Each structure stands twice: as C-alpha cells, then as structure tokens.
Amino acid sequence: xxxxxxxxxxxxxxxxxxxxEVLRExxxxxxxxxxxxxxxxxxxxxxxxxxxxxxxxxxxxxxNGIRTTYQFITPEKVSRIVDDHVIGGAPVDEWLVGPxxxxxxxxxxxxxxxxxxEIDPEDIDAYIGVGGYEGLKKAxxxxxxxxxxxxxxxxxxxxxxxxFHTGLKWELCSMSPDKVRYIICNADEGDPGAFMDRAVxxxxxxxxxxxxxxxGYAIRAHEGFIYVRAEYPLAIQRxxxxxxxxxxxxxxxxxxxxxxxxxxxxxxxxAGAFVCGEETALIASIEGKRGMPRSKPxxxxxxGLWNRPTVVNNVETxxxxxxxxxxxxxxxxxxxxxxxxxxxxxxxxxxxxxTGLIEVxxxxxxxxxxxxxxxxxxxNRKLKAVQTGGPSGGCIPASHIDMPVDYESLGDIGSxxxxxxxxxxxxxxxxxxxxxxxxxFTRNESCGKxxxxxxxxxxxxxxxxxxxxxxxxxGDIDFLVDLAEDIKISSLCGLGxxxxxxxxxxxxxxxxxxxxxxxxxxxxxxxxxxxxxxxVSDTLCTxxxxxxxxxxxxxxxxxxxxxxxxxxxxxxxxxxCYDACQFRAIL
Amino acid sequence: MAQRKxxxxxxxxxxxxxxxxxxxxxxxxxxxxxxxxxxDDRLEPYGGCRLCSVEVKHIHRxxxxxxxxxKPGMEVITESATITRIRKRLVSLMLSNHPNDCMHCxxxxxxxxxxxxxxxxxxxxxxxxxxxxxxxxxxxxFITYEPNKCVTCGRCIRICSEVVMAGTIDWVGKGFYTLPxxxxxxxxxxxxxxxxxxxxxxxxxxxxxxKKGRGKGRVNEMQRVRTTCGYCGTGCTLYLNVKGGTxxxxxxxxxxxxxxGNLCIKGRYGYDFIHSAERIxxxxxxxxxxxxEATWDEALDLVAKNFRKVIKKHGNKSVGAFxxxxxxxxxxxxxxxxxxxxxxxxNVDNCARV
Ligand SMILES: Cc1cc2nc3c(=O)[nH]c(=O)nc-3n(C[C@H](O)[C@H](O)[C@H](O)COP(=O)(O)O)c2cc1C
Ligand code: SF4
Ligand code: SF4
Ligand code: SF4
Numbered sequence: 001x002x003x004x005x006x007x008x009x010x011x012x013x014x015x016x017x018x019x020x021e022v023l024r025e026x027x028x029x030x031x032x033x034x035x036x037x038x039x040x041x042x043x044x045x046x047x048x049x050x051x052x053x054x055x056x057x058x059x060x061x062x063x064n065g066i067r068t069t070y071q072f073i074t075p076e077k078v079s080r081i082v083d084d085h086v087i088g089g090a091p092v093d094e095w096l097v098g099p100x101x102x103x104x105x106x107x108x109x110x111x112x113x114x115x116x117x118e119i120d121p122e123d124i125d126a127y128i129g130v131g132g133y134e135g136l137k138k139a140x141x142x143x144x145x146x147x148x149x150x151x152x153x154x155x156x157x158x159x160x161x162x163x164f165h166t167g168l169k170w171e172l173c174s175m176s177p178d179k180v181r182y183i184i185c186n187a188d189e190g191d192p193g194a195f196m197d198r199a200v201x202x203x204x205x206x207x208x209x210x211x212x213x214x215x216g217y218a219i220r221a222h223e224g225f226i227y228v229r230a231e232y233p234l235a236i237q238r239x240x241x242x243x244x245x246x247x248x249x250x251x252x253x254x255x256x257x258x259x260x261x262x263x264x265x266x267x268x269x270x271a272g273a274f275v276c277g278e279e280t281a282l283i284a285s286i287e288g289k290r291g292m293p294r295s296k297p298x299x300x301x302x303x304g305l306w307n308r309p310t311v312v313n314n315v316e317t318x319x320x321x322x323x324x325x326x327x328x329x330x331x332x333x334x335x336x337x338x339x340x341x342x343x344x345x346x347x348x349x350x351x352x353x354x355t356g357l358i359e360v361x362x363x364x365x366x367x368x369x370x371x372x373x374x375x376x377x378x379x380n381r382k383l384k385a386v387q388t389g390g391p392s393g394g395c396i397p398a399s400h401i402d403m404p405v406d407y408e409s410l411g412d413i414g415s416x417x418x419x420x421x422x423x424x425x426x427x428x429x430x431x432x433x434x435x436x437x438x439x440x441f442t443r444n445e446s447c448g449k450x451x452x453x454x455x456x457x458x459x460x461x462x463x464x465x466x467x468x469x470x471x472x473x474x475g476d477i478d479f480l481v482d483l484a485e486d487i488k489i490s491s492l493c494g495l496g497x498x499x500x501x502x503x504x505x506x507x508x509x510x511x512x513x514x515x516x517x518x519x520x521x522x523x524x525x526x527x528x529x530x531x532x533x534x535x536v537s538d539t540l541c542t543x544x545x546x547x548x549x550x551x552x553x554x555x556x557x558x559x560x561x562x563x564x565x566x567x568x569x570x571x572x573x574x575x576x577c578y579d580a581c582q583f584r585a586i587l
Numbered sequence: 588m589a590q591r592k593x594x595x596x597x598x599x600x601x602x603x604x605x606x607x608x609x610x611x612x613x614x615x616x617x618x619x620x621x622x623x624x625x626x627d628d629r630l631e632p633y634g635g636c637r638l639c640s641v642e643v644k645h646i647h648r649x650x651x652x653x654x655x656x657x658k659p660g661m662e663v664i665t666e667s668a669t670i671t672r673i674r675k676r677l678v679s680l681m682l683s684n685h686p687n688d689c690m691h692c693x694x695x696x697x698x699x700x701x702x703x704x705x706x707x708x709x710x711x712x713x714x715x716x717x718x719x720x721x722x723x724x725x726x727x728x729f730i731t732y733e734p735n736k737c738v739t740c741g742r743c744i745r746i747c748s749e750v751v752m753a754g755t756i757d758w759v760g761k762g763f764y765t766l767p768x769x770x771x772x773x774x775x776x777x778x779x780x781x782x783x784x785x786x787x788x789x790x791x792x793x794x795x796x797x798k799k800g801r802g803k804g805r806v807n808e809m810q811r812v813r814t815t816c817g818y819c820g821t822g823c824t825l826y827l828n829v830k831g832g833t834x835x836x837x838x839x840x841x842x843x844x845x846x847x848g849n850l851c852i853k854g855r856y857g858y859d860f861i862h863s864a865e866r867i868x869x870x871x872x873x874x875x876x877x878x879x880e881a882t883w884d885e886a887l888d889l890v891a892k893n894f895r896k897v898i899k900k901h902g903n904k905s906v907g908a909f910x911x912x913x914x915x916x917x918x919x920x921x922x923x924x925x926x927x928x929x930x931x932x933x934n935v936d937n938c939a940r941v
Contacts, residue, residue, distance in 0.1 A: 273761070290757060290758055292758070294634065294654070295634035295650070295651050295654040295655065297655060297656060298656060443762050443763065444761060444762045445761065445762065446761065446762040446763070446765075447758075447761065447762075447765070448739060448758060448760065448761060448762055448763070448764075448765025448766075449635045449739075449741070449758075449765075450634070450635050450636070450637055451635070451636055451637055451677050451680055451681060451738075451739070452637060452676070452677065452680065454739065454762060454763055454765060455680040455681070455683060455684055455763065456676075456680055457762075457763075458716065458717070458762070458763040459680065459683065459714050459716055462714075462715070462716040462717065479713075483676075486672070486673055486676045488648075489647075489648050489649050489669075489673065490637050490640055490648075490649050490673045490676070490677065491637075492634060492635070492637070492651075497648065
C-alpha cells in the first residue's frame with residue numbers, strides 16, 4: 001500500500017458537510033480491504049479547518065510523500081478513492097480540487113492556519129510533532145521581562161479589534177503593584193460572519209494554550225481563563241481535551257516543564273451576547289454579573305477581573321505568540337508593513353467566488369485579496385465595495401481597491417480591522433440597506449447601559465428604515481451624520497463608539513444612493529422593496545395564472561384567457577409572483 | 588499622606604486633589620458644576636447617562652467625569668460647545684423615549700429629567716420614532732413602577748444590590764428595550780422585595796414613586812419636616828411630608844448624618860400610626876380584666892405609689908428602668924437622671940443594642 005496519510009477536514013464547515021461519516025467510511029473501507037487496524041488508526045487523520053469551506057468535505061491523500069487533495073467528498077465516494085488511489089496508486093482525477101483551490105492558497109501566508117489543516121487537533125503529540133510547546137520551553141528559559149521584550153520587538157498587535165501592542169499591554173499589566181494577576185483569552189467571537197478564532201480553537205487548540213501560558217508567564221500570572229461562547233461546542237470540547245493533555249504532559253499545572261512556574265487554565269462559557277466580547281463586559285460576565293461594559297480608564301491591565309490587573313487577549317493574538325518565541329521577533333517583524341506586523345486571518349464572505357478563511361500578511365493590497373485569492377465577484381458582476389471590521393466597520397468602495405489592508409489604512413478610510421470580517425459586495429447591494437442591516441445588529445446587541453448607544457442607535461436605525469421605506473425627508477442625511485458623530489464620541493464602550501461607522505462610511509462614499517432614495521424615490525440597486533412596483537407585462541404574459549395562485553395577498557386579478565393584473569393597493573411587494581412567473585412577465 | 592496629592596487643571600485652573608478621586612469629585616470640591624443623572628453619592632460611579640462627559644486633553648472622545656480617575660497633570664474642560672451639544676443631545680434622546688406628561692406626573696417639581704429638559708431647552712421632538720408603551724406596575728403594595736418614565740439610569744438596580752443587598756431587580760432585555768425589572772419580570776412581591784423603597788428614593792424621575800403618597804400632593808404644596816425616625820436606635824433622619832396637617836409621605840434626608848438618605852421599610856412606609864384612629868391618646872389603667880382611660884395625674888400617681896411601695900419593702904436596688912430606643916436622646920437622658928436621682932438606683936438601661 002505504500003506510505004499513506006489520509007487527512008479529513010473536521011472543522012465546523014467540514015463536519016456540517018458530513019466529514020465524520022467520510023472519516024468513518026475511510027477507516028471501514030481500509031479495514032475491509034485487509035489493512036490492519038493499527039495501521040488504519042495511524043494513517044487516517046482528522047484535521048481542523050483549512051479555510052476553503054466552499055469546497056468541503058476536503059480530503060488529502062498523501063501517498064509516498066505526494067499530496068493529492070479531493071473536494072466535495074461524500075461517504076459514497078470513499079470506496080473508489082481507497083481502491084483506485086490509496087491501494088491502486090491512481091488518483092481519481094475527476095474529484096480532485098481545481099485550479100481555484102491552488103490559486104486560493106498561493107498568495108496566502110499561513111502561519112496560524114498552516115497547522116490547522118494538517119494536524120489532529122485532539123492529539124497533543126501531533127502538535128508537539130510540528131514543534132509545539134517549543135515556544136513555551138524557550139520562554140521559560142528566559143525571564144518574564146525578556147519574554148515581554150521579545151513580543152514587543154516583534155511588533156505583534158492585538159487581533160481582537162483595537163490593535164493594541166501586545167507586548168506593551170503585558171508590560172503595563174506587569175507594572176501593577178498588585179501581585180495577583182490574570183490573563184484571559186477572549187474567544188467570544190461575536191461578529192456575524194467571523195469564524196477565524198473558531199477555526200484556530202477547533203483546528204489547533206494547543207497553540208492557544210501555549211500562547212496563554214507564555215503570556216501568563218510574561219505577566220507573572222498563575223491563572224488564566226478562556227472565555228468562549230457556548231455556541232462553539234466543538235471548540236470547547238477540543239479545548240477541554242487539550243487542557244487535559246497539556247496537564248498530563250506537564251505543560252500546565254504545577255512546575256511547568258520543571259521550571260518552577262505554575263499556571264492553570266479554566267474555561268468559562270459565554271451565553272452569546274455580542275457585547276460580552278468587549279473586555280470589561282467579558283470580565284463582568286466571568287465575575288457572574290450581567291455582561292455590561294464599564295468605562296475605561298481604569299483599564300483592565302490595572303483593574304480587571306475581581307479588580308486585579310488582567311490582560312485580555314484575543315485567540316489569534318495568543319496563538320501567534322508561540323511562533324514568535326520559536327522563530328524570533330525578527331522573523332515575525334519581517335512580515336507585514338512598518339506598523340502592522342505579521343499575518344492576519346480574514347473571513348472572506350459575501351458576493352465572492354471563493355469564500356472561506358484566508359491568512360495574509362498585513363498590508364496586502366485589497367485587490368489581491370479580492371481578485372487573486374477570492375477569485376473576484378464572478379462573471380458579469382461588478383465589485384461595489386468591501387465591508388471590513390464586522391458590523392461596526394466601514395465600507396471600502398471599489399475605487400479604493402488598491403489600498404493596503406493594515407490597521408492604519410483601514411482606520412484612515414473610516415473602517416477598521418475589527419476581528420477580520422470581509423464582506424464583498426457587488427452592484428446588486430444597496431448601501432443604505434446594508435447600513436441598516438448592520439445597524440439593526442448593533443442596536444439589538446447594545447447592552448443598554450449608556451444612553452447614546454441605546455437610544456441613539458435606535459434613532460439612527462429608524463431614520464434608515466424611513467429612507468429605505470421610501471419615506472426619507474430632506475435633511476435626513478445631515479441628521480444621520482450629526483447624530484452618528486455624537487454617538488461615536490459619547491458612547492461608553494467600543495460597541496457604541498463604532499456602531500455608526502457603516503452609516504458614516506456609506507454616506508461618505510455613496511451619498512448619491514441616499515439622495516436617490518430620498519429625492520428621486522428610487523433604490524439604484526433595486527433592493528429596497530418600498531421602491532419596487534410589480535406590474536405585469538402585457539406583451540410577455542401568457543395568461544397562465546400562476547402568479548394569481550401564488551399571491552398570498554390576493555392582489556392579482558386573473559381569469560382564464562385573461563392577462564393578470566396587479567392591484568398596487570393590495571400588493572405587499574413580497575415578490576412571490578415575480579419568482580413564480582416562468583415567462584419573466586412580471587416586471 | 589502628602590504624596591497622595593495630585594495636581595490637575597480644571598478649566599485652566601490648577602486644582603489639588605487626592606489620588607483615587609474621580610474628575611467629578613475633584614470638580615465638585617472646587618465648586619465647578621457638572622450635570623449628572625445616573626450619579627448618587629450613595630452608589631458606585633456608573634458612567635451610564637454620559638451627562639457628566641468632559642473633555643480631557645489628548646483624548647479624542649469625551650470621558651465621563653464620574654468614573655474617570657484623576658491623573659497627575661490631567662487637563663479637564665467641563666464646558667465647551669461640543670460638551671453642550673452632547674448634553675443637549677443626550678437629554679433630547681432621553682425625552683424621545685419618554686411620555687413627557689409632567690402635567691399629571693407625581694414627580695413634577697422635583698424631577699431631574701424635567702430640570703434637565705428645562706436647563707438644556709430640549710424636548711426630544713426631533714426624533715419621532717418608537718417609544719415604550721408599557722403598563723404601569725402596581726403589584727407592589729408600596730412602590731408604583733411606571734416603566735415608560737424610566738431613563739435607565741440604573742440607580743434603582745444599584746441601590747438594591749449595593750446598599751440594600753437584596754438584588755430584587757436587575758437589567759432585563761437588550762438594546763433599546765433594556766429596563767430594570769425583577770427576574771422573569773415577576774411582580775415585586777414579598778418573596779423578592781424588601782419594600783424599603785430605597786429604589787424610589789434614588790429614582791430621578793417619576794418611574795418609581797411611593798404608592799401611598801400618590802395623588803396626595805405636589806412637592807410645592809408640601810411642608811417638609813425634618814425629624815428622626817422613631818422606630819429604632821439607629822436614629823435615621825427623615826422628612827415628614829406634610830400637607831394640610833397630614834403626613835402624606837416620608838422622604839429621605841440625604842444629609843442625614845447616620846443614614847445619608849437611606850431608610851428601611853419602617854421609616855419610609857410605617858407612618859400610618861400617626862393618623863391612626865386606633866392610636867392610644869390617654870393613659871390606660873388596668874382594673875380587673877380591662878383597661879380604663881385615666882388622666883395623666885391619676886396614672887402617674889398610681890405608678891409613683893407602687894414604686895414607693897417596692898422601694899420601701901425591698902430597697903432602692905430592687906427597682907430600675909429600661910428605656911426604649913424609640914425615645915429621643917433627651918428622653919433617655921431624663922430617664923437615666925430620674926432613676927439615679929429619684930430612685931437612687933443604677934439599674935438603668937436601653938434596648939438600643941442592635
Ligand atoms: C462590542 C465589542 C465586541 C468585541 N468582541 C470581541 C471578540 O469577540 N473577540 C475579541 O477577541 N475581542 C473582541 N473585542 C475587543 C476586546 O474588547 C479586546 O480589545 C480584545 O479582546 C483585546 O485583545 P487583543 O489585544 O489581543 O486584540 C470586542 C470589543 C467590542 C467593543
Ligand atoms: S456603548 Fe452600547 S454596548 Fe457599550 S456600554 Fe453603552 S449601551 Fe452598552
Ligand atoms: S418623570 Fe419627570 S419628566 Fe417625566 S413626566 Fe414625570 S415629571 Fe415629567
Ligand atoms: S426606575 Fe428610576 S432609578 Fe430605576 S433606572 Fe429607571 S429612572 Fe433610574
């Protein structure tokens with residue numbers, strides 16, 4: 001049979017596409033072909049997400065060192081792969097991944113995601129096999145001060161949103177006179193459409209633990225918490241396994257790798273409020289209170305969990321730390337731009353061909369991300385804008401497609417890095433509607449503590465609703481801008497301070513669309529229902545009566561051998577007739 | 588402690604304050620006014636209403652004066668065009684979700700929101716939009732809750748958990764619909780509420796009012812009589828709110844030296860006895876199986892006669908007096924003096940040991 005490794009993607013995307021059945025089928029098919037159980041166990045591996053979820057289930061067959069990747073694998077396809085390829089040595093060509101799979105990966109620089117798609121996340125030996133926990137050993141051989149200096153020199157900035165320098169955060173915390181300190185891993189990941197932290201937790205949980213232990217050592221903490229949303233059961237399960245394995249392997253607990261350093265990690269499950277990702281709300285939630293932010297300063301590094309100095313770091317930030325320790329600050333800072341070092345994972349979604357998780361060096365031009373990696377919007381489609389930074393980020397119009405993606409450039413254009421969401425929009429997206437969509441999310445997720453966010457965002461939303469509902473008034477745009485600016489400067493936490501961003505940035509770049517809604521009574525993208533008029537085309541109607549039967553509002557008049565007619569007064573603009581008509585007679 | 592002093596500048600004027608002070612405390616100490624709404628001296632600073640927002644040099648956002656600690660060299664501006672604009676904005680947003688029916692509101696005349704609306708000259712009408720339309724909650728025998736008038740300052744929640752430590756109410760809901768309520772929005776009842784009315788005492792608007800006093804008079808019709816609570820030895824200071832010779836309500840005296848505005852159920856709501864028809868108004872002497880009304884002279888003569896009898900037969904040490912903590916200090920002093928000089932006994936004590 002030769003030297004064989006089979007890797008099945010078992011991230012959440014893979015699992016949803018049926019990867020556990022595929023994995024089981026591989027084992028049973030191999031056994032039925034007479035391969036010994038021990039060998040089967042060794043050569044069939046599960047891995048975490050490798051980013052290209054649109055093609056799941058992805059399976060690698062590595063035969064005598066040559067890797068072949070299959071896409072869209074189902075249990076039925078397994079027997080042929082085993083027979084022809086694993087045993088017979090001839091890959092099944094028609095199921096192989098296409099050129100876009102390679103294009104997708106070519107321009108990426110995978111540091112964090114690399115191991116995610118290759119090692120078994122439930123096996124500490126697999127992690128150790130690729131150099132895992134070497135960073136920790138290195139760190140423990142240095143003083144906490146030296147560790148902090150190394151991370152400072154690397155230029156690593158927080159991946160949770162604000163981009164604060166990680167080494168500096170650790171230094172500020174360790175300067176506090178209080179000797180009891182904590183480190184918290186923020187795995188709340190609440191941005192809709194963002195799943196990079198999830199991929200790392202599910203695909204390589206040990207890297208997060210290792211980063212946390214190093215961080216804990218750097219600030220001389222002895223206790224750490226991972227705050228992870230309860231909606232991530234697989235991540236929680238794999239973290240629990242990883243913690244247990246790390247404890248058995250003496251990487252956690254008392255006297256870690258005989259260094260005399262003690263550190264323990266516990267998991268806290270969050271109930272899924274977006275605002276609990278904000279560090280002070282997260283701390284309140286761990287303390288057993290309602291997850292509501294409090295004003296900063298004082299910052300958590302001075303007064304955090306149970307009023308003790310506390311470092312809160314994002315999953316991605318922490319998972320990067322072991323690599324910095326093993327490969328050195330100089331290596332890390334050679335990637336990226338002057339002020340934004342290293343790589344960042346983005347969740348590429350929306351109207352784009354290759355959706356999935358990508359990891360690229362900071363500073364990569366947006367064009368390369370959208371066209372080279374993402375494959376563009378597809379044929380006959382025109383890119384309109386890219387929304388970055390999640391629901392409280394901003395949009396980058398197509399005209400700025402050559403801008404570099406880093407903390408500063410995104411901030412300058414009125415957006416932000418956020419957790420790394422990237423939603424691609426083409427010309428069928430209405431920007432007013434889009435702003436309304438994001439605001440409806442943030443207004444619902446406002447914790448209600450402070451007035452500008454709680455009531456202000458509601459009022460912003462209502463004006464947007466008015467505009468998209470065809471009832472916009474002269475002066476609405478200025479009203480939105482003034483209110484949005486006031487909410488930004490007076491809100492308590494990051495949620496309120498950034499929630500108006502989508503409104504401000506769409507007005508900045510697509511003011512004409514707002515004006516078209518308000519003054520001309522049209523939605524240029526033909527999205528907003530209020531501006532739609534459904535009418536039956538006299539020339540195209542075949543008098544079949546399908547629309548008449550479909551209309552839930554009985555707004556269509558029709559009789560046999562008569563053309564249909566839509567009563568605008570009764571029509572609720574649901575669009576059922578439009579979808580139903582096979583002759584495209586409804587305009 | 589000299590090293591704990593910090594120098595900051597408020598509106599360009601150098602000010603000395605203590606380490607750990609908030610900007611608000613520092614400003615108040617030197618008489619610089621900063622408007623607040625969610626602040627109550629009895630509570631931890633909160634920073635929710637944002638009215639106390641001030642400018643701090645080198646910070647691009649506004650910071651709340653109540654929660655922001657002072658730092659050496661800090662330069663604070665408490666009034667500027669931006670600050671006023673924001674404060675107007677905030678009050679107006681508050682009013683945009685408010686019934687604005689001061690005409691028949693229990694709180695009119697001493698309502699913080701009403702004052703703010705007047706001060707900033709706004710009415711919230713530029714917004715339109717959704718307003719809460721929630722029913723009045725009358726389940727509690729002492730407290731009426733009109734959620735529509737709530738400005739979500741959180742003071743009731745905080746006093747209930749920080750001072751009373753009952754935790755009866757907390758935030759319920761999210762976003763625009765967040766409001767103070769009991770767990771699962773159950774009625775405030777004996778099973779979950781202390782009935783101390785502390786929440787009422789801190790509520791800046793007419794959202795929480797004393798049920799027994801509702802409709803019995805506006806603040807300007809009321810004479811406020813400062814007195815000491817007669818229930819226990821703590822001696823809380825309170826105001827009897829008197830209208831036409833009748834006590835219609837008890838309110839907090841925030842400068843009360845022992846209680847600083849806090850009261851318990853008895854002090855705040857236990858005033859029915861004052862005008863009770865069943866109140867004993869003359870001495871009663873037990874004769875046979877019942878009590879019979881008597882004059883003070885008759886009663887005191889009887890007591891004096893019996894004391895004399897006991898002392899004559901068993902000596903001075905056989906008598907004494909035990910005073911009530913519901914008496915005033917003056918009364919207690921007089922009783923002690925009486926026992927020592929008239930009875931010539933040292934057997935005197937008081938129940939105020941709580
Ligand atoms: C509304 C809101 C939601 C947030 N959600 C997250 C989150 O899901 N994950 C995260 O790591 N940081 C989140 N943050 C940022 C955190 O407050 C904090 O800055 C971050 O965890 C710090 O880690 P870093 O320095 O490693 O980025 C959020 C912030 C705000 C204001
Ligand atoms: S800005 Fe919004 S989420 Fe943040 S504290 Fe205020 S109300 Fe809560
Ligand atoms: S709560 Fe205050 S502002 Fe509101 S109606 Fe009553 S008096 Fe007027
Ligand atoms: S009921 Fe009164 S005290 Fe409580 S939050 Fe509302 S306005 Fe504030």
